[in-house]
Each structure stands twice: as structure tokens, then as C-alpha cells.
Amino acid sequence: IEPPSLRLFFALWPDEEVRETLGKLLRSLRRTVRGRWVEPDKLHLTLAFLGAVPPGRLPELAAMVECLDPPRFDLVLDRLECWRHNRVLCLGASQMPPLMLELVRVLNSNLRDAGFPIEQRPFRAHLTLARKADAAWSTMPLKRPVTWPVECVTLVESRLSSAGPAYVVLAEKRLRT
Ligand code: 2AM
Numbered sequence: 745i746e747p748p749s750l751r752l753f754f755a756l757w758p759d760e761e762v763r764e765t766l767g768k769l770l771r772s773l774r775r776t777v778r779g780r781w782v783e784p785d786k787l788h789l790t791l792a793f794l795g796a797v798p799p800g801r802l803p804e805l806a807a808m809v810e811c812l813d814p815p816r817f818d819l820v821l822d823r824l825e826c827w828r829h830n831r832v833l834c835l836g837a838s839q840m841p842p843l844m845l846e847l848v849r850v851l852n853s854n855l856r857d858a859g860f861p862i863e864q865r866p867f868r869a870h871l872t873l874a875r876k877a878d879a880a881w882s883t884m885p886l887k888r889p890v891t892w893p894v895e896c897v898t899l900v901e902s903r904l905s906s907a908g909p910a911y912v913v914l915a916e917k918r919l920r921t
Contacts, residue, residue: 749796755787757898779874789871792851806915816919817843822889826879832879834870
């Protein structure tokens with residue numbers, strides 16, 4: 745019998761300070777937009793989604809994170825987006841840091857080399873704030889953009905349950921200063 749697979753993804757995981765800023769923003773938006781809001785301690789930005797992975801491959805993926813050595817970068821989240829097709833409300837960036845795109849490219853290239861299926865759609869950096877959102881607009885610039893000094897890349901497990909997903913950081917690598 746095969747052990748159950750793990751639902752995994754690589755992500756940028758906010759530190760406490762950024763999380764607090766994001767939490768404040770989320771709480772202020774809650775006053776005007778209805779939706780199924782993400783709990784502030786679960787906010788994150790997915791770099792590459794792996795989907796179901798046999799647990800035996802976990803060490804390989806953890807090693808993939810350890811071996812990364814990307815320089816730090818700032819990600820400026822400066823707009824809200826509400827996607828029409830799935831009513832996802834998220835934070836986005838009008839400028840993609842080249843170092844972030846390079847990180848995504850390296851991750852995907854490592855995954856491909858190791859034989860993992862990889863995302864064919866172009867990477868669209870976003871941090872989901874709410875689902876089933878009823879915002880009337882599709883994009884809205886933030887009066888006060890959030891600057892996120894990205895210091896860490898993580899491998900995360902998502903455990904789905906009726907209470908919503910629980911996320912467990914399985915491996916992390918600090919970015920080079
Ligand atoms: P979302 O925020 O747009 O929902 C854990 O589910 C993380 O993986 C979330 O950030 C989620 O993105 C992302 N994710 C889930 N399914 C995905 C898929 N099929 N392709 C890309 N990302 C996915």
C-alpha cells in the first residue's frame with residue numbers, strides 16, 4: 745500500500761513584521777469587501793505549486809530548498825486584484841523583482857530536472873487574501889503599498905480539511921544578504 749501523498753508547494757512566507765502589516769490591510773478590507781477571508785497567519789505567496797507528491801520524495805525537495813542561494817530582494821505589493829473568473833481577491837505587484845523571477849525559474853528548472861511535473865501557465869505572483877470575493881473592481885492601486893523584504897524561501901505542506909487548509913513549513917532557506 746502506498747503512503748498518502750503530500751500536497752506541497754514552494755512559497756515566500758512572510759515574517760512576523762510583514763504578516764502584521766498584511767493582517768492590518770486584510771482587516772481594513774474586510775470592512776468593505778465580502779468574501780471568504782484567509783486567516784492572516786496563513787497568508788503566503790506561492791512560487792511553484794507541486795500538487796500531490798509521494799512522501800518518499802520529500803528529502804529531495806527539502807534538499808532543493810537548502811541548495812538554493814538566491815540574493816535577498818524587496819517585493820512591493822502595490823495593488824489589489826479581484827479576478828473575475830474565480831473571484832479570488834489578492835495582492836499583486838506592478839513590478840516583478842527580477843530576482844524573484846529568477847528564483848521561480850531556478851525552482852522550476854530544478855523540478856524539471858528531477859522529473860516533477862511543472863506549471864505550464866506563466867507565473868503570476870499573487871498573495872491570496874480572500875476567495876468568493878464580491879469586489880466590484882478588478883484592480884485597485886494601494887494607497888500604501890506594502891514593501892516585503894524577502895528573506896526566506898520555503899517548502900510548505902498544505903493539509904486540507906473541512907476546517908480549511910493548514911500549512912506546515914517543512915524546509916526553509918534564508919536568502920543571501
Ligand atoms: P492560490 O493562493 O491562488 O489559491 C496552497 O494551496 C497554495 O498553492 C496557494 O497559494 C494556492 O494558490 C497554490 N495553488 C493551489 N493549487 C494550485 C495550482 N493548481 N496551481 C498553482 N498554484 C496552486
